[in-house]
Amino acid sequence: MNNEQTDSESILPESFDRRQFLAEYWQKKPLLIRAGALSFLDPVTPEELAGLACEPGVESRLIQVNESQTKWSMRQGPFDDEDFLSLPQSNYSLLVQAVDQWVDGVSAMLGDFDFVPGWRVDDIMVSYATDQGNVGPHFDYYDVFLIQGMGQKRWQLGQRCDALTPIDQSSGLRLLKDFKAVDEYTVSPGDILYIPPGLAHYGVAVGPSITYSVGFRAPSWSEILSGVVDQALDDLNEDQRYTDPQPSLPRHYGEIPVEVISDLQQKLTTLLTQPERIRQWFGQTMTAPRYPLEPDGDDDSAAITIDALRHQLEQGMEIYKVPGARFAYYAGKDAGNARSIEFFADGVSYSCNENCLLLLQTLSAPGYLMPLPESIKNHAFSDDSTLQLLADLYNQGSLTLD
Incomplete structure (x- = not known):
């Protein structure tokens, strides 16, 4: 309709x-x-x-x-x-x-x-x-x-x-x-x-x-906690195991010392409170589509390269957001105090540079009836990182060409 x-x-x-x-x-x-x-x-x-x-x-x-x-x-x-x-x-x-x-x-x-x-x-x-x-x-x-x-x-x-x-x-x-x-x-x-x-x-x-x-959307705290825990589990392997914090003679054979619990608390806090881990889970969860989005075309051969996308745009094709596509972004500072931008599109996260910020803001705005503005297309012609992001979003079904 x-x-x-x-x-x-x-x-x-x-x-x-x-x-x-x-x-x-x-x-x-x-x-x-x-x-x-x-x-x-x-x-x-x-x-x-x-x-x-x-x-x-x-x-x-x-x-x-x-x-x-x-x-x-x-x-x-x-x-x-x-x-x-x-x-x-x-x-x-x-x-x-x-x-x-x-x-x-x-x-x-x-x-x-x-x-x-x-x-x-x-x-x-x-x-x-x-x-x-x-x-x-x-x-x-x-x-x-x-x-x-x-x-x-x-x-x-x-x-x-x-x-x-x-x-x-x-x-x-x-x-x-x-x-x-x-x-x-x-x-x-x-x-x-x-x-x-x-x-x-x-x-x-x-x-x-x-x-x-x-x-x-309002995920429960149990959903948030289990989601962040799942993110943490994905980063762990069987080699990472419990070790005694300060080996010493036990005061009593069956006693669990206070120091052991304090060390566990510190390690668990470190695992679960890493900002990038929380950010990734939250951004991916809040932009996950209600229904799966289908990329244009019938098979993997439909995946577009940045050269093919540049050619399509030069031929006058317009880029549209797909109805139901969800976008959000996070702009912060990394460890070196440089601008760090993470983009979330339909449950997938992308690390972006500052050149893409205008595109991310445009995609995150409400509405999908109008094509992306000409200024975005012109910028993509001169910036491969922006063009690559557009190609990735097209290939995952978040954008379409017309």
Whole structure:
């Protein structure tokens, strides 16, 4: 799909203060942002969403609830036409993940949320619900902006939740056993409801309704720790083993001296707190694509060399970011106090020199509809390191030529 949305369109009102939002609301408390005078045009229709849900490479779910709103059921996609024809007129929701990867107009919404780093964004899930359709009372471990499209939805916000909150998973969903509504809002097209992590919420469609959910990546500390440990393990071998820190006569045959534990703590701290190790894991994890990206071409022979890429660009070919590609970079100092730049593209890390910084910033900006600017192409002609990086990114499927 290729629903265009111009750069001038905005879904956040001019009065929205980004600095104030980050200081007072982000990860702290909810905020309802009314559309005001802004008009909202859905970039995707219910029929197009259903079409996406039938594709084998797209993650989707159908959730139905009974009339009394007490029992939910869930089916995973991909679906076919018969699945939709057999549905009732009300009380169901269709959820499709990462629609920003498939629909340009949905992806364009991310430009309004550039006050949050791009590597924090996960995807935009789009849900279509018939009257009374919903996914039940629940909470998320991540921030979410709920953008109302067509129709209306009644949102109830409840209590703060955590890992000890009683959950019912019998339907395949993580639903709250005891939801306590504190606030209630009815949202209309263009309204945006921000919900911080851990806050219970429950949204019920009032007539046919579309919601765009901008979700953010928030790995748990257990995931972070295990990831960094895995990075450390990759650097170790069987020759690296425990040695006695200060061999001496034991005070008692079975005693473990304080010095042994202190030495272990120091060695483990050294293994796990190396900045480059943490940086690599974090950058690769936060840019890992939700779905695998496929390079252009059918086999390895499609890999492009820098000479071939230079020729393509000289012939007028343009470079585009692939929908769904994720980029971030880290600019610091190395041991010699020189500028050290590490670039992360779809879970792969690259060491770059300062000549590539403008390219990295351009790639990390939101949006993929426009080609890389002419200045980037001109710079690549005179700098082989930039051209090589572009070729590598093309070969791994993060960039395309057109």
